[in-house]
Amino acid sequence: MKTIRSLDExxxxxxxxxxxxxxxxxxxKVQLVVGMGAxxxxxxxxxxxxxxxxxxxxxxxxxxxxxxTGCIGLCPHEPILEVTVKDAPKVTYGxxxxxxxxxxxKEHVLGGKVVEEFVVxxxxxxTI
Amino acid sequence: xKVIRSMVLVSVDxxxxxxxxxxxxxxxxxxxxxxxxxxxxxxxxxxxxxxxxDTPLVIVYxxxxxxxxxxxxxxxxxxxxxxxxxxxxxxxxxxxxxLVPEIGWMRxxxxxxxxxxxxxxxxxxxxxxxxxxxxxxxxxxxxxxxALTHMKPAEVISQVEKSxxxxxxxxxxxxxxxxxxxxxxxxxxxxVICNADESEPGTFKDRxxxxxxxxxxxxxxxxxxxxxxxxxxxxxxxxxxxxxxxxIENAVHQAEAHGLLGDHLFGTDFSFHIHPHAGxxxxxxxxxxxxxxxxxxxxxxxxxxxxxxTTYGLFGKPTxxxxxxxxxxxxxxxxxxxxxxxxxxxxxxxxxxxxTILGNVNFxxxxxxxxxxxxxxxxxxxxxxxxxxxxxxLVQSGGSSGSIAPASLxxxxxxxxxxxxxxxxxxxxxxxxxxxxxxxxxxxxVILRFFRNESCGKCTPCRIGTLQLYEIVxxxxxxxxxxxxxxxxxxxxxxxxxxxxCGLGQTAPTALLDILKYFRAEVxxxxxxxxxxxxVCTALKHSLVSAPVE
Amino acid sequence: MDHxxxxxxxxxxxxxxxREHGATPDSVIPILSEINRxxxxxxxxxxxxxxxxxxxxxxxxxxxxxxxYSAASFYQMFSLKPLGRHVIRxxxxxxxxxxxxRQVIEALQKELGLQPGETSQDQKWSLLTTSCLxxxxxxxxxxxxxxxxxxxxxxxxxxxxxxxE
Numbered sequence: 001m002k003t004i005r006s007l008d009e010x011x012x013x014x015x016x017x018x019x020x021x022x023x024x025x026x027x028x029k030v031q032l033v034v035g036m037g038a039x040x041x042x043x044x045x046x047x048x049x050x051x052x053x054x055x056x057x058x059x060x061x062x063x064x065x066x067x068x069t070g071c072i073g074l075c076p077h078e079p080i081l082e083v084t085v086k087d088a089p090k091v092t093y094g095x096x097x098x099x100x101x102x103x104x105x106k107e108h109v110l111g112g113k114v115v116e117e118f119v120v121x122x123x124x125x126x127t128i
Numbered sequence: 129x130k131v132i133r134s135m136v137l138v139s140v141d142x143x144x145x146x147x148x149x150x151x152x153x154x155x156x157x158x159x160x161x162x163x164x165x166x167x168x169x170x171x172x173x174x175x176x177x178x179x180x181x182d183t184p185l186v187i188v189y190x191x192x193x194x195x196x197x198x199x200x201x202x203x204x205x206x207x208x209x210x211x212x213x214x215x216x217x218x219x220x221x222x223x224x225x226x227l228v229p230e231i232g233w234m235r236x237x238x239x240x241x242x243x244x245x246x247x248x249x250x251x252x253x254x255x256x257x258x259x260x261x262x263x264x265x266x267x268x269x270x271x272x273x274x275a276l277t278h279m280k281p282a283e284v285i286s287q288v289e290k291s292x293x294x295x296x297x298x299x300x301x302x303x304x305x306x307x308x309x310x311x312x313x314x315x316x317x318x319x320v321i322c323n324a325d326e327s328e329p330g331t332f333k334d335r336x337x338x339x340x341x342x343x344x345x346x347x348x349x350x351x352x353x354x355x356x357x358x359x360x361x362x363x364x365x366x367x368x369x370x371x372x373x374x375x376i377e378n379a380v381h382q383a384e385a386h387g388l389l390g391d392h393l394f395g396t397d398f399s400f401h402i403h404p405h406a407g408x409x410x411x412x413x414x415x416x417x418x419x420x421x422x423x424x425x426x427x428x429x430x431x432x433x434x435x436x437x438t439t440y441g442l443f444g445k446p447t448x449x450x451x452x453x454x455x456x457x458x459x460x461x462x463x464x465x466x467x468x469x470x471x472x473x474x475x476x477x478x479x480x481x482x483x484t485i486l487g488n489v490n491f492x493x494x495x496x497x498x499x500x501x502x503x504x505x506x507x508x509x510x511x512x513x514x515x516x517x518x519x520x521x522l523v524q525s526g527g528s529s530g531s532i533a534p535a536s537l538x539x540x541x542x543x544x545x546x547x548x549x550x551x552x553x554x555x556x557x558x559x560x561x562x563x564x565x566x567x568x569x570x571x572x573x574v575i576l577r578f579f580r581n582e583s584c585g586k587c588t589p590c591r592i593g594t595l596q597l598y599e600i601v602x603x604x605x606x607x608x609x610x611x612x613x614x615x616x617x618x619x620x621x622x623x624x625x626x627x628x629x630c631g632l633g634q635t636a637p638t639a640l641l642d643i644l645k646y647f648r649a650e651v652x653x654x655x656x657x658x659x660x661x662x663x664v665c666t667a668l669k670h671s672l673v674s675a676p677v678e
Numbered sequence: 679m680d681h682x683x684x685x686x687x688x689x690x691x692x693x694x695x696x697r698e699h700g701a702t703p704d705s706v707i708p709i710l711s712e713i714n715r716x717x718x719x720x721x722x723x724x725x726x727x728x729x730x731x732x733x734x735x736x737x738x739x740x741x742x743x744x745x746x747y748s749a750a751s752f753y754q755m756f757s758l759k760p761l762g763r764h765v766i767r768x769x770x771x772x773x774x775x776x777x778x779x780r781q782v783i784e785a786l787q788k789e790l791g792l793q794p795g796e797t798s799q800d801q802k803w804s805l806l807t808t809s810c811l812x813x814x815x816x817x818x819x820x821x822x823x824x825x826x827x828x829x830x831x832x833x834x835x836x837x838x839x840x841x842x843e
Binding site: 330407424486 | 748752756777809814815816
Binding site: 005006010014017021035037069071074076 | 249252253254255256257258259261264265269270273274277332335336339340341369371372386387388392394395491492493494495496
């Protein structure tokens with residue numbers, strides 16, 4: 001584990017993280033992010049997470065990075081799944097269930113086609 | 129990051145929609161795109177602008193220009209002249225004399241945008257909360273590094289003081305002043321406590337930070353420790369937040385493993401340790417002296433004050449107790465400077481506030497906006513209007529101990545000063561929106577049941593008062609109340625507010641008193657006519673003419 | 679299990695928990711929490727056991743049985759009597775109430791045949807109420823053991839309860 005003893009070391013560590021992120025992005029991996037705050041979990045985010053894990057274990061998804069984040073404040077849309085395929089803009093899906101996850105994985109992650117009916121609009125919440 | 133300089137609101141109430149508001153909205157998106165302004169201008173909808181007549185109505189911030197009625201044909205001109213060139217189009221403006229005073233609220237907004245600005249929630253929902261790498265990638269630990277290597281403790285305190293940051297737990301005490309009290313109090317050791325016992329019903333802003341950006345709290349507490357010369361910190365997380373506890377515990381371990389928490393931080397002599405502590409279910413522990421008692425292994429019963437924790441806190445030592453949201457403001461203030469922070473919000477209430485929007489609106493959730501937004505803006509821009517088109521009846525601001533604001537107060541800017549002048553408490557940032565189907569007697573009963581359960585029982589006015597008030601309100605809901613009960617409730621409430629030992633007893637009757645102030649007629653109808661106009665109190669008749677509800 | 683063995687087990691549990699959290703007066707609440715979590719409640723017999731391990735008169739540390747009891751009886755998440763195998767904690771605070779919680783608690787009461795505070799005869803269910811759980815944006819909300827369920831409607835109640843053995 002890296003120990004940080006100065007501002008220089010902190011910035012050096014940050015540069016390493018940036019490089020690592022770039023390297024991963026270069027590999028063309030698909031990023032899947034599940035909203036895992038308590039409200040997301042109350043709405044069923046754990047089932048969504050497990051459904052994705054299952055597909056990864058079954059070998060149906062190869063180049064996928066699965067990670068989690070906190071609650072962004074769009075609670076009625078929970079559980080939320082964000083999908084970023086290569087350079088394409090991030091797509092946010094809402095009210096996702098394990099069945100919907102399987103469709104998204106098949107059609108969007110593997111097939112490259114956004115599943116429009118479950119996409120939620122995040123623009124009504126203007127943010128500076 | 130996008131820098132939104134202007135904001136367009138299109139009214140989408142029923143008459144506006146019937147007159148083509150949807151097309152106007154789309155036309156704005158298209159035109160703004162054509163002029164290449166999409167990154168600078170936010171277009172959104174407002175459900176009830178408070179004006180009925182010449183619709184659709186289009187409001188442009190920050191100039192507070194009101195165009196009405198707007199047709200698709202007008203959109204190009206507004207975008208080109210006003211948004212692109214910066215000249216208001218007088219010929220399309222609404223007839224102001226007809227709108228006054230309904231749009232008085234828009235004037236108050238002039239010069240500022242009711243748009244989200246995320247400081248506290250900057251990383252929440254963006255980073256992986258279990259990864260210190262993600263935190264560092266998004267500016268994490270820059271503030272601590274700067275404080276430890278380039279600033280003296282007194283300079284850190286003075287930056288926080290200059291920023292104007294006020295405590296976000298509800299009371300609004302200046303954070304910098306609190307820190308300097310402790311720094312200047314003799315005694316050692318000193319302690320930093322993060323009050324994460326967020327138990328005010330309807331409030332979960334702190335949970336979002338604890339779960340979504342736990343490292344920011346660890347960093348902020350370490351900065352506080354450096355500023356006041358403390359070497360130990362405690363985070364008291366309520367027992368009902370197991371996930372928050374897990375994330376904080378993980379953050380402490382990762383920070384320690386990277387040498388960002390522990391001994392000799394950033395190669396200096398400063399050392400700091402943090403102990404996460406889980407509560408066991410007690411609302412009262414949100415009161416800072418009760419929290420300290422609880423940390424010491426006792427019942428969470430508030431102490432008599434003074435002495436305040438700043439002189440006699442944990443284990444009898446000088447202690448800083450800060451709320452989660454307050455602490456989350458600290459690293460950005462140190463990174464960007466006090467001047468930057470002062471420019472956000474209103475002059476007397478700087479910075480942003482995280483609100484949780486709940487109840488009968490179309491969209492519940494959390495937003496972070498500059499201080500000074502109005503209830504109407506919160507409901508109609510962020511809440512996406514009232515659910516099922518029902519009317520707004522009241523808003524409870526600040527959780528169960530907070531005030532009740534009737535619909536008539538929805539245009540008061542929400543900052544510490546304006547709210548205080550209107551007799552409303554800003555409190556914890558919870559906004560419980562209730563529609564016309566809400567019975568105020570039933571609401572009072574639920575709120576008072578909460579305080580009856582949560583009173584710690586130490587002082588008599590609160591222990592007996594909460595029980596008495598609950599029983600009287602229940603009696604009224606059952607149709608057994610008398611008019612004399614109303615006077616009795618006011619007497620009990622005033623006694624509780626005056627002589628209770630702590631904030632719980634002092635604020636428990638707040639909502640009830642507001643209900644008696646703004647909705648007395650509805651309560652009296654329960655008593656005199658045995659009628660509950662909303663039909664919620666099933667023991668009573670729904671209206672004077674119809675038969676009792678089965 | 680005979681009586682003596684049970685006492686012995688409690689003593690060794692307290693041993694382990696006190697060692698983990700530290701034998702100091704300010705560890706009383708974490709110790710009680712851990713026991714409550716492990717056993718589902720805090721048996722009266724554990725209280726003097728805890729006191730005995732923390733009190734060290736030679737070092738000036740004094741602790742009364744009543745002190746441990748006062749902490750154990752104060753906090754809502756502690757139970758001093760055994761509860762059912764599954765504990766439902768229903769949020770009865772104002773936001774959930776406004777969002778339709780009343781209909782959900784009525785459905786729970788009907789489905790389980792229990793009033794708040796009661797435990798079923800077969801020891802399967804306890805129905806308790808709790809103050810706000812802080813997930814109001816997906817209200818109404820209740821907990822079954824450690825699992826949290828949001829956006830609950832009366833219709834969903836039977837399906838959720840059926841998940842538990």
